[in-house]
Amino acid sequence: MxxxxxxxxxxxxxxxxxxxxxxxxxxxxxxxxxxxxxxxxxxxxxxxxxxxxxxxxxxxxxxxxxxxxxxxxxxxxxxxxxxxxxxxxxxxxxxxxxxxxxxxxxxxxxxxxxxxxxxxxxxxxxxxxxxxxxxxxxxxxxxxxxxxxxxxxxxxxxxxxxxxxxxxMELQEHYYKRVNELLFPDLNKEISNIIFTYTPMHGVGYPYIEKAFKNSKFNPVVPVEQQKDPNPDFPTVRFPNPEEGKSALKLAFETAEQNNSTVILANDPDADRLAIAERSIGCKKWKIFTGNELGALLGWWMIQSYKLINGHVHPKIAVLSSTVSSAILKSIAKKENIYFEETLTGFKWMGNRANKLISEGFEVLFAFEESIGYMCGTSVLDKDGISAAIKVAELAIYLEKENSSLSSALETIYNVYGWHVSVNSYFICNDSLIIKRVFDSLRQQRNYPNSILNGRYLVKSIRDLTIGYDSSTSDHKPILPVSKSSQMITFNFENGLIATLRTSGTEPKIKYYAEICGDPQKSNDANKLKCLLNKMVEGIIAEFLKPEENSLICRSE
Incomplete structure (x- = not known):
């Protein structure tokens, strides 16, 4: 202490x-x-x-x-x-x-x-x-x-x-007004069979979501009663983070099933993040969307709803995502002729970059990071779980009228813009010296590993944003800013897989992010890509992080 x-x-x-x-x-x-x-x-x-x-x-x-x-x-x-x-x-x-x-x-x-x-x-x-x-x-x-x-x-x-x-009171009034400006005006949201279940995870979100839905003329959400009021003890969840998946959403599933609800909206305790789960009609199984999947859905919908409202895409429209997030937004932007930019991890980087783009005459539609953070529009230059929830609800109702669903829309997006298969998780490590040892062993004075699984998968290039090294640039200096206060190394493999290892800025975690992309309209390749991704991630964990040797605690639900 x-x-x-x-x-x-x-x-x-x-x-x-x-x-x-x-x-x-x-x-x-x-x-x-x-x-x-x-x-x-x-x-x-x-x-x-x-x-x-x-x-x-x-x-x-x-x-x-x-x-x-x-x-x-x-x-x-x-x-x-x-x-x-x-x-x-x-x-x-x-x-x-x-x-x-x-x-x-x-x-x-x-x-x-x-x-x-x-x-x-x-x-x-x-x-x-x-x-x-x-x-x-x-x-x-x-x-x-x-x-x-x-x-x-x-x-x-x-x-x-x-x-x-x-x-x-005044702030709420003007905030909700700005949220409404994001919405597609011709969509009758009250005539919908979708019942939305909502949990603030014992946090602050419920009264604000309730007012936002009412103000935007949505049907009321069904709250998870045990979690709807702020409680600093977070008694019903081990970790008050909807990103944790099934364990954090257990009561939300129960509430949804009791109320015939097919979509769950979940904020974290300060309501700046958003998680989504959907159950198809007649199906008991819930799909929890990853942060990257929801980023794909929201990014696509922000662009499409902009088109529906304005009839065209302005030549200076921009979208952003962090460097450890899925490349799906980049792929969407490329096909839609929209400016895309990658930033360092965290909304302090995306928000400041968005602010600079605005000063240069751009209209920033959307930004996201894989850790379920989304910025819809620029009323808030930070992740915002309230406005993101409203846009997801709008999308779900729009898709309902098209006889579709969030899950179906996601598959369509991947078929059109390319399959992006990713896996992100973390290990807990409370010893800063062990964390330093893990990354120093990878660095070895720039003598980084050049392959995994006995040389089967070769490393094409390496970017180390801790020491400011990038083997792919002519001067070996990275384009993104360097941060000596945190650990972050990215490995680009010959077969297209990109894997990043980094430390969390707020928790004792070593995080890993990996993604590989396939061709559009080849859904059969998705399963092959997933198998390849899982095999390579297992190799990266075993050979780069060495969990048993370094006493790393695996994430568990």
Whole structure:
């Protein structure tokens, strides 16, 4: 707990709540807020006081308290503060920054992490999570302002200040209005036989999804009663993350089957991610869509609904995905003559890049990452599980009227744009030295492995974004930015398989991502591709990660 100090990582702080400078607690939050305040003053000057900052919080233990303490740090320095009075989705903070033209914002959340954790996600004036140099500079200012200022714990004075306002109602009204602008106006959503089951995974999402569906004239969702209200203990799930699949969605399946529901929508606890499951009529088996599959469906639908609304595709339309996500969006964009761009992993990169593209005259329709994060439109320059849920529901109803389903539409997409078969998972490793050893053994001073399975599958090129090496470029420098604070190596094989190994920015995990692509209209090749993919991934795990030798814990549902 006292071995070092929490430093800004993936757009802020995240750790277990406990005493010590290396944990989330009131002192660390106050120190962080002070550092953020003084850095923002150095950048924005007096503008910070008038434009202000916005704070939101989720339903975890201490989240509201951490937000209030942070707000008071800024109030004490005569800065205007927007503090949402109720638990809210993370996307509302990103949306609020742009709507109120704030200098920045903070969302107190640990997203889908275990119940012991909390976090501090920081956004800049563009409504996007901070990246370098802001994160480095904020950390420097924190270290320069470690001593809590006088009476900073006295938050009773917070609510007496005329600099404090609660934007929760106004923000919702304008957010839902912007969500409606994404929708296809000629679709009668109330005349549908689809019943949507919804779970917020003990998080903040239910009242916001309920209002969003009502505002957009959808039939009401059926909530998973045991999980619909915020509960910081997350009593019904081992991990409060719908990405975990069957184990996390068990109660959702039961609720859906009791209500003859065929589509499940699931947000994570801060409602910025979305998972989907579908059951075909007359079939008992549920299909849980992977993040890549849902990215394919949503990306295709954002483009198609744009065409339906506007009649054509504007020449400066853009879509984005992260480098570890499926290449399906790239394939769709290529065939539809739409600009595509790949970024580093995480919406702090996609959001900032989208913001830059907007300044260059592009209209960014969609961005996604395989870890069930989706950005539909640019009202929120971050992943948003509420607007994504509305667009998926719209797509499901549209397909129903075409006598189709989400599963059928996905197969059609692959038949048209090419089969993209992928597998993503992770190993848990709580020892940072072991993680370093795993990646150092692969690196070996750029003497990387050149094949797997006794030389049967050869490596064509290697990109290492930790040390800044790419064997495929003329100067051996990668095009994407380098990040020395995280591990990430990508292997491109001769047969077209692309495999990436990386560490998580928020959890003690070594993640792996692998994909191989086939030709359109060759559905028979899909099974062959899956067999090849699974064989090669087994080889990569055994020879590159060596789980038994390195005591790695396999993901289990």
């Amino acid at each position: 006292f071995d070092g100090r929490l430093s800004f990582g993936t757009a802020g702080l995240r750790a277990a709540m406990a005493p010590g400078f290396n944990r989330m607690n009131e002192l660390v939050v106050i120190q962080s807020a002070q550092g953020l305040l003084y850095y923002m003053l150095s950048v924005f000057g007096e503008q910070l006081k008038t434009s202000g900052i916005i704070f939101g919080f989720d339903g975890r233990y201490n989240s509201k308290r951490f937000a209030e303490l942070s707000a008071y740090v800024f109030i004490k320095h005569s800065v205007k503060v927007y503090l949402l009075s109720e638990v809210c989705p993370t996307p509302f903070v990103a949306f609020g920054i742009k709507y109120y033209k704030c200098c920045g914002g903070v969302m107190v959340t640990a997203s889908h992490n275990p119940k012991e954790d909390n976090g501090y996600k920081v956004y800049w004036d563009n409504g996007v999570q901070v990246i370098s140099p802001h994160d480095i500079n904020i950390q420097t200012y924190i270290l320069e302002h470690l001593e809590p200022e006088e009476n900073v714990w006295n938050i009773e004075c917070l609510y007496d200040s005329n600099l404090l306002s609660d934007p929760i």
